[in-house]
Amino acid sequence: MLNLSILVVDDDPVIRRLLEQRLKKANHSVHVAEDGYVAEKLLEQNTYNVVLTDLMMPGEIGGIEVLEIAKELNHQTEVVLITAHSSIDTAVEAMKKGANDYLEKPINFDELFLRLEKIANMQSILESARDLQEAFTATENQAASTIQNLEIQTAHLQETLDTVEGLMRNEEITDDEKVLQAIDIITR
Amino acid sequence: MIKIAPAELKIIAQYIHAISGIYLDQSKSYLFETRLSSIAEANGCKSYQELCVKSKRDATKKLERQIVDAISTNETLFFRDKGPFELLQHKILPEVIDARSAKSSLRVPIKIWSAASSTGQELYSIAIVAKELLKNASNYSLTLLGTDISDSAVTQASYGKYNKFEIERGLDRKFLQKYFSLVGDSWKIKDEIRAMVRFKKLNLMLPFSALGKFDIIFCRNVAIYFTLEDRKKLFNKLADSLADDGYLVIGSTESLTGVCPRFVPKRHLRSIFYQKK
Structure with missing residues (x-):
């Protein structure tokens, strides 16, 4: 599985510590924030693949606000909310605002790792799509430049050909003159 | 399956x-x-x-x-290969405006057609270029038409809503913030741009002279799916639908050599466009 850079936001020090340990053990790179304010600062300074945030936190920046800030700063960042069963309606609302998923407390780590694996897979597919797109664009640009040059050259040659044809049909000048003028037109 | x-x-x-x-x-x-x-x-x-x-x-x-x-393939993105849009902004639109302003002292009519508009990104990109360029929009009577064979593409285009994958391809952040609003996890084109354009279903294989004449036609990366015979018929009909001094823009890897002798290619910077002979 791809290693993800993850920001954990939770005001409960026990959960924060537990998540940090388990995620680091699974080879993810982890930053932690004890509230929305610290999270906001970290989000401004770093790019994360995933933000794992508690929905209910003290202060004016709760889980929903963390989601909004994360998406505003980088819409490729995926946000997973951690919620008590009683706040599932809010979590569903958050998904409408762009959250990737939510997890109910107490956290089931198997479930968490399954979600993260899905996110990692999706991000790796997106990365290959971007690589393919880049390769395609490079090829397309190269082809476009060749084709466009040919297109202009062909039009130019056609014009020359039409002029020479007109010249050849001209009965007012001698054959020798036609040949001289034709060479002049072709080598112009 | x-x-x-x-x-x-x-x-x-x-x-x-x-x-x-x-x-x-x-x-x-x-x-x-x-x-x-x-x-x-x-x-x-x-x-x-x-x-x-x-x-x-x-x-x-x-x-x-x-x-x-x-x-039908709906592969499209905002400002797909920048070239045609730079061409539109710096060469085609200014020339069309000059030519039409000389003829009419009233609101200058300009008709632009995106002939295979897919989910709308091309026509909205054209609309954004026009909006940026024409500061006095009330001096112009702009018609921006997008047509596509796919009903679902036309519906999405008319609605003007794009998910994060569609939006992140090709669109500059300044245009995203200026002309789109975030709706949930998607972006919706603002009404000021939405109101400039119109989309309808059209099969390019059928007659389309009823659409009238256009000053600028974008017909990019659709003829590649047609046979040579069908391509010849299509570009011949497009020549009929283009004003005598109008401009045709095709896909960057497409060619009209051996397809339609009524058009001549012209170069401007890194792009080419076509005009009638």
Whole structure:
């Protein structure tokens, strides 16, 4: 599985510590924030693949606000909310605002790792799509430049050909003159 | 997924060509399978031939629409290869404005057509360029028309809402913030741009002279799906629909050599455009 850079936001020090340990053990790179304010600062300074945030936190920046800030700063960042069963309606609302998923407390780590694996897979597919797109664009640009040059050259040659044809049909000048003028037109 | 039988390939390829003009080489059996299998299954068909028969008999044409939606390629992005839009901004639009202003002292009429508009990104990109360039919009009577063969593409284009994957491709952040609003996890084009454009369904294989004459036509990366004969007919009709001093822009890897002698290519910086002889 791809290693993800993850920001954990939770005001409960026990959960924060537990998540940090388990995620680091699974080879993810982890930053932690004890509230929305610290999270906001970290989000401004770093790019994360995933933000794992508690929905209910003290202060004016709760889980929903963390989601909004994360998406505003980088819409490729995926946000997973951690919620008590009683706040599932809010979590569903958050998904409408762009959250990737939510997890109910107490956290089931198997479930968490399954979600993260899905996110990692999706991000790796997106990365290959971007690589393919880049390769395609490079090829397309190269082809476009060749084709466009040919297109202009062909039009130019056609014009020359039409002029020479007109010249050849001209009965007012001698054959020798036609040949001289034709060479002049072709080598112009 | 329903497997396609070799004997069915020709029948299906012909049917798709007849309803859409799209020519699929019979080596592309995987394309028929990946794009049509779920439609066949949902309609209780056991084979693709049965799907064709059912679709031909369906007087409501609902099945035909579903097949066209599935088979047409909607690969598009905002400002796809920057060249044509720079061309529009720095060369084509200023020249059209000069030519039309000289003829009329009233609101200057300018008609632009995106002939295979897919999900709308090309026409909205054109609208954004026009909006940025024409500061005094009230001096101009702009007609921006987008047409596509796919109903679902036309519907999405008219709605003007794009998901994060569609939006992150090609669109500058400054345009995103200026001309789109975040709605949930998607971005919706603002009404000031939305109101400038109109989308409708059109099969380019059928006559379209009723649309009138255009000053600028974008017909990019759609003729590549047609046979040479169909391409010749299409560009001939486009020449009829283009004003005498109008501009045609085709896909960056497309060529009109041997397709339509009525057009001559002209170069401007890194791009080319076509005008009538």
